[in-house]
Amino acid sequence: MPTLTETPKLRLERKATELFRERGYAATTMRDLARRVGVEAASLYAHVRSKEELLRKICFDMADRFFAALDTAEAPGLAPAEQLRRYVTAHVSVITGHPAPAAVFLHEWRHLSEPSLTDFRALRDRYEERFRAVITAGVEAGAFRAVDPKFTTLTVLSALNWTYQWYRPDGAMSSEQIAAQLYDLLLRGLKEDGSRKTEDGA
Amino acid sequence: MPTLTETPKLRLERKATELFRERGYAATTMRDLARRVGVEAASLYAHVRSKEELLRKICFDMADRFFAALDTAEAPGLAPAEQLRRYVTAHVSVITGHPAPAAVFLHEWRHLSEPSLTDFRALRDRYEERFRAVITAGVEAGAFRAVDPKFTTLTVLSALNWTYQWYRPDGAMSSEQIAAQLYDLLLRGLKEDGSRKTEDGA
DNA sequence: CCTACCGATCGGTAGG
DNA sequence: CCTACCGATCGGTAGG
Numbered sequence: 001m002p003t004l005t006e007t008p009k010l011r012l013e014r015k016a017t018e019l020f021r022e023r024g025y026a027a028t029t030m031r032d033l034a035r036r037v038g039v040e041a042a043s044l045y046a047h048v049r050s051k052e053e054l055l056r057k058i059c060f061d062m063a064d065r066f067f068a069a070l071d072t073a074e075a076p077g078l079a080p081a082e083q084l085r086r087y088v089t090a091h092v093s094v095i096t097g098h099p100a101p102a103a104v105f106l107h108e109w110r111h112l113s114e115p116s117l118t119d120f121r122a123l124r125d126r127y128e129e130r131f132r133a134v135i136t137a138g139v140e141a142g143a144f145r146a147v148d149p150k151f152t153t154l155t156v157l158s159a160l161n162w163t164y165q166w167y168r169p170d171g172a173m174s175s176e177q178i179a180a181q182l183y184d185l186l187l188r189g190l191k192e193d194g195s196r197k198t199e200d201g202a
Numbered sequence: 203m204p205t206l207t208e209t210p211k212l213r214l215e216r217k218a219t220e221l222f223r224e225r226g227y228a229a230t231t232m233r234d235l236a237r238r239v240g241v242e243a244a245s246l247y248a249h250v251r252s253k254e255e256l257l258r259k260i261c262f263d264m265a266d267r268f269f270a271a272l273d274t275a276e277a278p279g280l281a282p283a284e285q286l287r288r289y290v291t292a293h294v295s296v297i298t299g300h301p302a303p304a305a306v307f308l309h310e311w312r313h314l315s316e317p318s319l320t321d322f323r324a325l326r327d328r329y330e331e332r333f334r335a336v337i338t339a340g341v342e343a344g345a346f347r348a349v350d351p352k353f354t355t356l357t358v359l360s361a362l363n364w365t366y367q368w369y370r371p372d373g374a375m376s377s378e379q380i381a382a383q384l385y386d387l388l389l390r391g392l393k394e395d396g397s398r399k400t401e402d403g404a
Numbered sequence: 405c406c407t408a409c410c411g412a413t414c415g416g417t418a419g420g
Numbered sequence: 421c422c423t424a425c426c427g428a429t430c431g432g433t434a435g436g
Binding site for chain 2: 429430431432433434
């Protein structure tokens with residue numbers, strides 16, 4: 001049952017996300033956060049146990065979103081190229097839909113302490129593995145060139161993850177357009193291959 | 203005239219680079235650094251004016267290296283694809299040659315204060331502009347597909363910049379092999395285009 | 405490069 | 421959500 005007005009706790013998490021993105025986790029103080037929220041520093045602890053709890057929440061909530069997006073994008077029997085296209089679109093849509101927590105997820109997770117740190121790394125590895133599986137399938141089916149799946153997966157993801165710095169909600173490109181351009185570049189490459197078409201359906 | 207034994211100051215900068223990479227700039231204390239170097243914290247200030255001076259040195263030295271590498275890779279009259287290949291190789295070689303300061307350069311520059319921060323951003327923009335110029339030239343010459351140069355430049359650089367997390371000096375792939383794979387993926391893309399050759403000269 | 409130290413600020417708690 | 425506060429630690433300085 002969603003609340004119509006944002007709860008104090010959610011507002012706190014949102015402000016923490018903004019600050020962690022702007023300054024980084026380590027450089028953000030609870031007093032910075034209190035000021036941004038408009039309360040005294042001590043009052044924050046009525047809603048949250050510690051600074052790290054905020055980071056943990058942001059990172060693992062984003063991990064959940066990324067996995068949920070892949071689940072939605074997954075369909076059995078899809079050709080590898082089409083499955084990859086859906087994965088790319090799903091991944092980009094999570095970033096464009098949540099650019100601030102995406103930036104924190106991508107850069108601040110290493111400030112997690114154990115055991116969260118190990119858990120987080122395991123999730124990230126599992127996520128990369130799903131991309132790798134599609135790329136491997138494409139290579140084996142002959143749809144993709146004989147690239148190294150591990151190398152290629154990490155390169156593809158690094159290109160996709162650039163999006164959070166790139167995307168502006170009020171910018172010229174929509175999330176779908178960004179995803180389409182990224183997919184196009186990664187699939188076809190930069191090179192003009194000479195197989196011209198008379199018309200290009202955008 | 204290079205010194206045979208590392209000066210205390212250089213050793214300090216090297217240890218600072220390691221720590222800034224491992225924990226991030228904000229989470230690294232001067233006492234951490236002192237412990238790593240093997241002196242008391244106050245002794246660090248005999249060699250360095252402030253913590254930020256260390257960061258500044260690392261970031262701007264790396265910027266110099268990146269620009270110098272592009273200068274070496276530049277040659278007038280080169281076809282855009284070949285010029286880009288050289289740029290990619292040069293950029294990757296800087297990262298693989300200096301993986302720790304490269305990581306600091308890529309992630310910690312935002313902790314610079316003014317006016318260094320503005321200077322740094324200007325250098326980064328100039329650097330990206332040189333890649334963009336090659337890509338634009340390739341598009342105009344018809345060697346590259348009609349991609350958006352700005353979008354493509356940032357995507358290419360984000361793929362290249364992943365290298366510092368990827369490269370291991372004792373790993374299976376050399377710097378040249380990594381650069382070649384990245385260039386190949388970015389130029390030709392993932393997709394098998396059907397134009398098979400009987401033999402592929404690696 | 406050391407001992408001794410400073411003022412500021414940190415994350416967090418007690419007790420309303 | 422506040423006032424009042426704590427012990428620890430921060431970047432950095434004085435003066436050898």
